[in-house]
Amino acid sequence: xxxxxxxxxxxxxxxxxxxxxxxxxxxxxxxxxxxxxxxxxxxxxxxxxxxxxxxxxxxxxxxxxxxxxxxxxxxxxxxxxxxxxxxxxxxxxxxxxxxxxxxxxxxxxxxxxxxxxxxxxxxxxxxxxxxxxxxxxxxxxxxxxxxxxxxxxxxxxxxxxxxxxxxxxxxxxxxxxxxxxxxxxxxxxxxxxxxxxxxxxx
Amino acid sequence: xxxxxxxxxxxxxxxxxxxxxxxxxxxxxxxxxxxxxxxxxxxxxxxxxxxxxxxxxxxxxxxxxxxxxxxxxxxxxxxxxxxxxxxxxxxxxxxxxxxxxxxxxxxxxxxxxxxxxxxxxxxxxxxxxxxxxxxxxxxxxxxxxxxxxxxxxxxxxxxxxxxxxxxxxxxxxxxxxxxxxxxxxxxxxxxxxxxxxxxxxx
Amino acid sequence: xxxxxxxxxxxxxxxxxxxxxxxxxxxxxxxxxxxxxxxxxxxxxxxxxxxxxxxxxxxxxxxxxxxxxxxxxxxxxxxxxxxxxxxxxxxxxxxxxxxxxxxxxxxxxxxxxxxxxxxxxxxxxxxxxxxxxxxxxxxxxxxxxxxxxxxxxxxxxxxxxxxxxxxxxxxxxxxxxxxxxxxxxxxxxxxxxxxxxxxxxx
Amino acid sequence: xxxxxxxxxxxxxxxxxxxxxxxxxxxxxxxxxxxxxxxxxxxxxxxxxxxxxxxxxxxxxxxxxxxxxxxxxxxxxxxxxxxxxxxxxxxxxxxxxxxxxxxxxxxxxxxxxxxxxxxxxxxxxxxxxxxxxxxxxxxxxxxxxxxxxxxxxxxxxxxxxxxxxxxxxxxxxxxxxxxxxxxxxxxxxxxxxxxxxxxxxx
DNA sequence: AATGAATGAGCATTCATTCAT
DNA sequence: CATGAATGAATGCTCATTCAT
Numbered sequence: 001x002x003x004x005x006x007x008x009x010x011x012x013x014x015x016x017x018x019x020x021x022x023x024x025x026x027x028x029x030x031x032x033x034x035x036x037x038x039x040x041x042x043x044x045x046x047x048x049x050x051x052x053x054x055x056x057x058x059x060x061x062x063x064x065x066x067x068x069x070x071x072x073x074x075x076x077x078x079x080x081x082x083x084x085x086x087x088x089x090x091x092x093x094x095x096x097x098x099x100x101x102x103x104x105x106x107x108x109x110x111x112x113x114x115x116x117x118x119x120x121x122x123x124x125x126x127x128x129x130x131x132x133x134x135x136x137x138x139x140x141x142x143x144x145x146x147x148x149x150x151x152x153x154x155x156x157x158x159x160x161x162x163x164x165x166x167x168x169x170x171x172x173x174x175x176x177x178x179x180x181x182x183x184x185x186x187x188x189x190x191x192x193x194x195x196x197x198x199x200x201x202x
Numbered sequence: 203x204x205x206x207x208x209x210x211x212x213x214x215x216x217x218x219x220x221x222x223x224x225x226x227x228x229x230x231x232x233x234x235x236x237x238x239x240x241x242x243x244x245x246x247x248x249x250x251x252x253x254x255x256x257x258x259x260x261x262x263x264x265x266x267x268x269x270x271x272x273x274x275x276x277x278x279x280x281x282x283x284x285x286x287x288x289x290x291x292x293x294x295x296x297x298x299x300x301x302x303x304x305x306x307x308x309x310x311x312x313x314x315x316x317x318x319x320x321x322x323x324x325x326x327x328x329x330x331x332x333x334x335x336x337x338x339x340x341x342x343x344x345x346x347x348x349x350x351x352x353x354x355x356x357x358x359x360x361x362x363x364x365x366x367x368x369x370x371x372x373x374x375x376x377x378x379x380x381x382x383x384x385x386x387x388x389x390x391x392x393x394x395x396x397x398x399x400x401x402x403x404x
Numbered sequence: 405x406x407x408x409x410x411x412x413x414x415x416x417x418x419x420x421x422x423x424x425x426x427x428x429x430x431x432x433x434x435x436x437x438x439x440x441x442x443x444x445x446x447x448x449x450x451x452x453x454x455x456x457x458x459x460x461x462x463x464x465x466x467x468x469x470x471x472x473x474x475x476x477x478x479x480x481x482x483x484x485x486x487x488x489x490x491x492x493x494x495x496x497x498x499x500x501x502x503x504x505x506x507x508x509x510x511x512x513x514x515x516x517x518x519x520x521x522x523x524x525x526x527x528x529x530x531x532x533x534x535x536x537x538x539x540x541x542x543x544x545x546x547x548x549x550x551x552x553x554x555x556x557x558x559x560x561x562x563x564x565x566x567x568x569x570x571x572x573x574x575x576x577x578x579x580x581x582x583x584x585x586x587x588x589x590x591x592x593x594x595x596x597x598x599x600x601x602x603x604x605x606x
Numbered sequence: 607x608x609x610x611x612x613x614x615x616x617x618x619x620x621x622x623x624x625x626x627x628x629x630x631x632x633x634x635x636x637x638x639x640x641x642x643x644x645x646x647x648x649x650x651x652x653x654x655x656x657x658x659x660x661x662x663x664x665x666x667x668x669x670x671x672x673x674x675x676x677x678x679x680x681x682x683x684x685x686x687x688x689x690x691x692x693x694x695x696x697x698x699x700x701x702x703x704x705x706x707x708x709x710x711x712x713x714x715x716x717x718x719x720x721x722x723x724x725x726x727x728x729x730x731x732x733x734x735x736x737x738x739x740x741x742x743x744x745x746x747x748x749x750x751x752x753x754x755x756x757x758x759x760x761x762x763x764x765x766x767x768x769x770x771x772x773x774x775x776x777x778x779x780x781x782x783x784x785x786x787x788x789x790x791x792x793x794x795x796x797x798x799x800x801x802x803x804x805x806x807x808x
Numbered sequence: 809a810a811t812g813a814a815t816g817a818g819c820a821t822t823c824a825t826t827c828a829t
Numbered sequence: 830c831a832t833g834a835a836t837g838a839a840t841g842c843t844c845a846t847t848c849a850t
Binding site for chain 5: 831
């Protein structure tokens with residue numbers, strides 16, 4: 001059990017992160033169901049008791065892993081988008097950055113696809129949707145709205161556009177996770193940008 | 203032990219299908235990891251021994267369930283596409299039919315998303331990709347090529363286009379599985395068609 | 405998990421009883437906390453999985469064991485008491501039978517003493533009190549009341565008398581469980597009968 | 607490791623007592639099995655490592671707790687008994703004091719009942735009997751013998767009487783621990799005194 | 809004197825699987 | 830075909846204990 005501490009120690013934080021990373025790696029390599037405490041511990045050369053010591057059970061570990069996953073990807077994309085100041089540039093940056101992150105973090109996105117199947121109740125699914133998807137769509141919506149207000153984007157529903165663009169990114173990622181030779185990430189990134197731009201540019 | 207497969211009896215085939223459907227329902231409702239033989243058996247009022255009798259282990263059941271899933275969706279889409287004889291109509295029909303199937307078979311697609319995380323080795327993932335994705339993309343590629351040959355589609359790479367279109371469909375499905383209120387399926391279907399048409403029409 | 409069956413099969417009932425008896429024996433010999441599924445299974449030459457198959461978890465096993473314990477003792481005492489038809493005879497029979505049962509079933513009463521400490525919440529304790537103690541006290545109260553009505557017992561509060569008499573029995577049992585050489589069961593039985601009779605006889 | 611016991615410091619002794627009291631409280635509230643080092647430590651706001659530092663393992667802690675329990679009760683009863691100088695007064699004082707202590711220390715006696723089930727071997731049980739029960743019975747025997755010698759008690763076996771009287775006290779305590787509404791402690795105290803006096807007074 | 813990190817054995821429980829009937 | 834009994838391996842988790850700091 002994680003000791004209830006006001007300020008987690010340095011060791012504590014480092015261990016937690018180390019275990020989370022090992023968990024993601026193991027999930028990516030062997031699948032969510034095979035990623036047992038024992039397996040993760042083995043990959044780190046520690047005992048499974050230590051995992052139980054640092055996390056409040058499996059749910060806590062998985063949740064923390066998902067958090068890590070999402071915040072890293074989100075931070076990466078946000079930074080790249082922020083480098084641009086026009087709606088067109090930002091939209092292209094969002095798509096390009098998303099694909100770049102995917103290409104550079106195969107294990108992470110593979111783990112993510114596995115974790116999609118880890119929710120057992122509709123409530124957990126909705127919660128994940130709110131935590132993981134909604135921020136992405138909201139980001140895209142904001143870019144869309146800015147473009148519309150500035151008059152550089154053609155009329156369209158930002159909500160639907162956001163969902164469809166994110167869908168394109170995730171869908172390609174999915175195909176690529178299953179078989180990296182089945183789809184050319186760079187080409188897909190380019191094509192999606194083209195498609196979206198042709199649709200929304202005034 | 204699975205009985206010899208040379209000539210499956212009628213009863214045998216019916217039982218298998220019954221079990222597969224119950225498995226899909228259970229996976230959709232409770233998640234892949236919760237869908238144990240015992241749980242599936244309970245939902246059917248039979249014993250788990252009987253499931254083991256009709257399937258060569260869990261892998262066989264899951265594989266068969268995925269097959270069922272894919273062939274039903276594929277058959278539905280194929281039929282709808284075949285009703286059209288021009289590339290534009292076929293492309294729109296493919297997208298529309300895919301979304302319609304999704305909307306009408308929530309449990310099935312929910313199960314599918316859960317099953318995405320059920321593969322433990324890269325080989326299984328590649329095999330799934332070949333069985334599940336490749337036929338869809340091939341279908342889309344064929345429609346694309348016909349349109350290009352007929353001169354009604356603008357120049358583009360059919361392989362990449364197929365991947366991106368399928369990605370858009372799957373990605374929206376994913377968001378909708380997690381939270382049906384998060385995305386409007388009909389609007390997304392419409393938007394994806396618009397986007398694709400604007401891109402590929404000459 | 406126990407399969408939900410309308411009528412438990414013969415094998416099922418026999419196995420359950422066999423496991424319960426082994427559990428009581430193990431508790432008596434090694435203590436409640438040491439009586440793990442593994443230990444009980446080992447003493448029977450079966451696997452612990454089988455115990456889990458026949459009982460709905462540890463709580464179910466322990467509860468069933470206590471039930472067995474109480475009903476056997478109760479049945480024995482009731483039969484001995486019923487052989488008498490006067491209040492004096494019945495009261496003496498109750499005490500004598502209780503001590504005789506204790507003397508002849510050391511393992512059972514040793515297990516019972518251990519199980520006294522197995523309740524973790526006040527609610528469980530109260531429930532045990534209702535199930536285990538109240539029927540004993542009620543039996544004694546009924547004997548007392550009959551004696552009072554027949555005018556053979558001196559005036560006294562049947563409720564308090566019942567509690568104190570049962571207390572004497574249980575308290576001696578406790579001392580004898582800890583060290584069989586520390587107290588002479590037969591002498592204690594005799595003395596308690598004498599004491600009670602001297603108190604309640606008119 | 608326990609620090610050398612030759613001259614325990616003041617702090618050391620205080621800590622030990624503090625931990626023992628917390629342990630008793632926790633056992634009384636949550637049961638013997640739930641009273642883990644972690645739980646006891648949590649209730650004190652210290653770490654479980656500190657408990658291990660002050661006690662030579664769990665057995666040492668439990669043993670010390672029992673010692674504390676017994677010596678407190680014993681001291682209380684001894685003092686009350688010593689206030690009387692005749693056998694009759696002392697016998698009544700012993701019973702009355704025992705019940706009074708019980709009534710005023712519910713947590714302690716609840717813990718004691720739980721601890722009855724904490725011995726895993728016959729040897730431990732016998733040792734407990736010698737430490738806990740024998741002194742009580744010896745005290746009662748001494749009172750009995752004095753009464754007999756002084757000619758105020760009727761002829762009877764002091765050993766058996768002692769066992770039965772103590773049994774009555776413990777048995778009522780047991781019922782009261784399980785359900786405080788099930789038995790009236792004061793009435794039981796009174797009744798036991800009456801019963802005993804009627805039996806032993808010449 | 810006290811902590812936080814780590815261990816390793818043991819726990820109840822789950823589950824796919826086997827098999828005699 | 831179908832069942833119920835039984836297995837054995839694996840899982841998450843708990844806990845007393847150890848120890849460097």
